[in-house]
Each structure stands twice: as C-alpha cells, then as structure tokens.
Amino acid sequence: MSTPIPHTLVEPVRDTRVRPLHDLRISVIDRCNFRCPYCMPEDQYAHDHVFLAKDQRLRFEEIERIARAFVSLGVRKLRLTGGEPLLRRDLPELVRQLARIPGVVDIALTTNGVLLPRFAQALRDAGLQRLTVSLDSLDPATFHKLSGGRGQIEEVLAGIAAAEAAGFSRIKLNCVVMRGVNDMQILDLVERYRGTGHIVRFIEYMDVGTLNGWREDLVVTSAELIARIAARWPLQPLERNYGGEVAQRYAFADGAGEIGFISSVSQPFCGDCSRARLSADGKLYTCLFAQSGFDLREPLRAGASDTDLQALIAQRWAQRADRYSERRAELRARGEDGKVEMFAIGG
Ligand SMILES: C[S@@+](CC[C@H](N)C(=O)[O-])C[C@H]1O[C@@H](n2cnc3c(N)ncnc32)[C@H](O)[C@@H]1O
Ligand code: SF4
Numbered sequence: 001m002s003t004p005i006p007h008t009l010v011e012p013v014r015d016t017r018v019r020p021l022h023d024l025r026i027s028v029i030d031r032c033n034f035r036c037p038y039c040m041p042e043d044q045y046a047h048d049h050v051f052l053a054k055d056q057r058l059r060f061e062e063i064e065r066i067a068r069a070f071v072s073l074g075v076r077k078l079r080l081t082g083g084e085p086l087l088r089r090d091l092p093e094l095v096r097q098l099a100r101i102p103g104v105v106d107i108a109l110t111t112n113g114v115l116l117p118r119f120a121q122a123l124r125d126a127g128l129q130r131l132t133v134s135l136d137s138l139d140p141a142t143f144h145k146l147s148g149g150r151g152q153i154e155e156v157l158a159g160i161a162a163a164e165a166a167g168f169s170r171i172k173l174n175c176v177v178m179r180g181v182n183d184m185q186i187l188d189l190v191e192r193y194r195g196t197g198h199i200v201r202f203i204e205y206m207d208v209g210t211l212n213g214w215r216e217d218l219v220v221t222s223a224e225l226i227a228r229i230a231a232r233w234p235l236q237p238l239e240r241n242y243g244g245e246v247a248q249r250y251a252f253a254d255g256a257g258e259i260g261f262i263s264s265v266s267q268p269f270c271g272d273c274s275r276a277r278l279s280a281d282g283k284l285y286t287c288l289f290a291q292s293g294f295d296l297r298e299p300l301r302a303g304a305s306d307t308d309l310q311a312l313i314a315q316r317w318a319q320r321a322d323r324y325s326e327r328r329a330e331l332r333a334r335g336e337d338g339k340v341e342m343f344a345i346g347g
Contacts, residue, residue, distance in 0.1 A: 035148025
C-alpha cells in the first residue's frame with residue numbers, strides 16, 4: 001500500500017554540481033515510424049534489433065507513480081517523448097493522469113507530427129499544454145530523406161494544422177541541421193514561420209547514441225546559423241525564460257516573433273542541466289549521453305512504496321556528476337562509447 005508523497009514538503013534534490021532536478025522527460029515507447037539518419041539510421045541499427053515488448057514497457061499507472069515521486073523531489077515540468085510517442089496506444093489517457101499530479105506546472109510532447117491529425121484534439125482535451133514538432137526541412141525531397149524515407153512533408157504540415165485547430169499556439173518546430181543535407185534550406189523554414197507565433201528552433205547535430213556516424217564537420221554551429229539568418233532578418237537576443245532553458249532565444253527586430261538555437265555541441269549547457277530522463281522500460285538516465293540507466297521498474301514491480309521510489313531517485317540524482325557535452329572531445333578521444341540511443345530515451 002503506498003502513501004501519497006506531499007510535493008511541497010521536500011526540498012528540491014541537488015546533484016554533486018548543485019544542479020536541481022526540475023524537468024522529467026518520459027519516453028513512452030522505443031519504436032518509431034521514421035528512421036531519421038541522425039537518430040535511428042535505417043542502414044545502421046540492426047535489423048534484428050528487438051524493440052521492447054509490451055510488458056517490458058512501463059504501464060501508465062507505473063509512469064504516473066514514478067512521475068509523482070519525481071515531482072516530490074522538485075520536478076515541475078514533464079515532457080513526453082520517444083521513439084514516436086504518438087505510437088503509444090491511448091497516449092491522451094496518460095496525459096490526463098499526469099495532468100492530475102499536484103505540483104506539475106507544464107506538460108509538453110515532442111513528436112514528428114505525422115499522427116497529430118488523429119490525436120491533437122484528444123491531447124489538448126486531456127491537458128497537454130505545449131507541443132514540439134520536429135521539422136527538418138520544407139523541401140519535400142530533403143524532408144523525405146531526413147525521415148529515412150518514411151515520411152512526407154504534407155503529413156507533418158497537416159499535423160501542425162490539426163494542432164493549431166485544436167488550440168495549440170506557440171508550437172516549437174525543431175530542426176536538426178546537418179551541413180550539406182538541409183542547412184541550405186534554413187531560411188525557407190524561418191520565412192515560413194516568421195509572424196505565425198510558432199517558434200523555429202535549430203538544433204546542432206549531436207553525437208547521440210552510437211549509430212549515427214556523427215562527424216564534427218557535419219555540425220553547423222548556432223553562431224553560423226545566427227549570422228546567416230540575421231543577415232536577412234536582423235535579430236535581437238532575448239533573456240532566458242528560466243534557468244536551465246536549453247535554447248538561446250532571439251527576437252526578429254521587426255517584431256515578427258522569435259526563434260531559438262540549441263547549441264549542445266558548440267556551447268555545452270551541462271552547467272545548469274536540470275533534466276532527468278525515464279526510458280520506456282523504466283530506467284532513469286541522468287544525461288542524454290549516458291552509457292547506462294538506473295532501473296526503477298524492478299523495484300516498482302517488486303512492491304517498492306512511493307517513499308522507497310522517492311529515496312531511490314533522490315539518491316541517484318544526488319550522485320549525478322554527468323557533463324558529457326563539456327567533456328565531449330576528451331571522452332571521444334579516449335574512445336569511451338556505448339551511449340544509449342536517442343530513440344530509447346527521447347530528446
Ligand atoms: C528522439 S526525438 C523523439 C520524439 C519524436 N520522435 C520526434 O522526432 O520529435 C526528439 C528530438 O530529438 C532530436 N534529435 C534526434 N537525434 C538527434 C541528433 N543526433 N542531434 C540533435 N537532435 C536530435 C529530434 O530531431 C527530435 O526533435
Ligand atoms: S528523431 Fe524522432 S522521428 Fe526521427 S527517428 Fe528519432 S525518434 Fe523517430
């Protein structure tokens with residue numbers, strides 16, 4: 001029998017670098033309907049790769065219990081991700097359960113957008129507050145290529161339209177930029193969404209996982225992108241919305257809204273990273289580039305109380321010392337690898 005944990009009674013837990021625990025990203029599934037070359041390249045990940053079976057994935061009740069424990073330790077923001085989270089059956093029901101947790105101030109979802117026409121309204125009705133849609137190019141051929149040959153740009157544009165119709169505004173549109181692949185099309189993306197209220201965010205191509213064949217020369221730094229965009233539409237830097245925010249924000253000087261840049265390679269932000277990640281099979285990862293996770297499913301299924309769960313998570317966070325992006329060059333030179341794949345723990 002578990003006792004509810006009052007979320008107001010516990011001081012936010014801090015790690016060895018005094019970073020608080022503030023955000024939880026929950027991967028609900030490791031499967032995806034795309035094969036983006038920077039995440040889950042079709043020709044690299046093993047065709048006999050075994051995805052999680054249904055009983056290996058956390059059930060919604062289990063996710064909710066774990067989320068409550070996180071909230072009791074200081075988490076205020078939840079983000080659902082994957083794989084492709086909309087492939088998880090009844091996802092709006094999970095949103096509804098998470099939205100009921102006292103202390104949660106923000107619930108967001110990251111999706112490739114293809115299934116939004118089917119689910120946007122139900123997600124909104126269930127209490128989803130914010131939406132991020134991945135959109136790497138408006139050019140049909142480039143988009144198709146970057147989906148690993150699985151997606152069409154029209155499907156994602158229909159998804160964004162469905163989200164707007166369901167009442168989502170200020171949608172974040174994430175674009176991973178790869179030199180020579182889609183970097184020549186960034187101005188089209190900016191032009192299309194300037195003045196709409198939505199926020200295009202350019203993400204530096206990262207060396208997540210082990211499969212994407214990352215090369216530093218394929219990274220287009222945010223500094224270069226900012227210069228290219230500002231030459232066409234002058235930009236003004238904006239203050240961060242909150243500590244630990246990953247994107248550097250800029251406003252268009254002509255008042256047509258804002259854009260963002262996520263510079264994990266050229267300007268690592270490990271120093272104030274307050275994000276924990278829960279994989280679909282219940283492992284806690286304290287860094288996107290971690291090599292292993294801390295299993296919460298086993299104790300949960302063995303009957304751990306809410307207080308036990310809270311203590312396990314607090315202990316693990318208190319030991320956290322990760323700062324991969326700050327040490328990228330050194331760790332790569334040493335050949336330390338075996339990082340978890342991004343489709344397993346989400347963005
Ligand atoms: C792993 S996906 C999961 C959610 C959903 N399938 C989607 O694509 O939006 C989350 C985010 O990670 C980003 N991402 C994946 N691999 C990346 C990489 N190597 N570098 C930078 N961003 C990456 C994706 O573009 C996406 O915006
Ligand atoms: S980035 Fe998202 S859509 Fe692309 S393969 Fe990874 S999980 Fe799937």
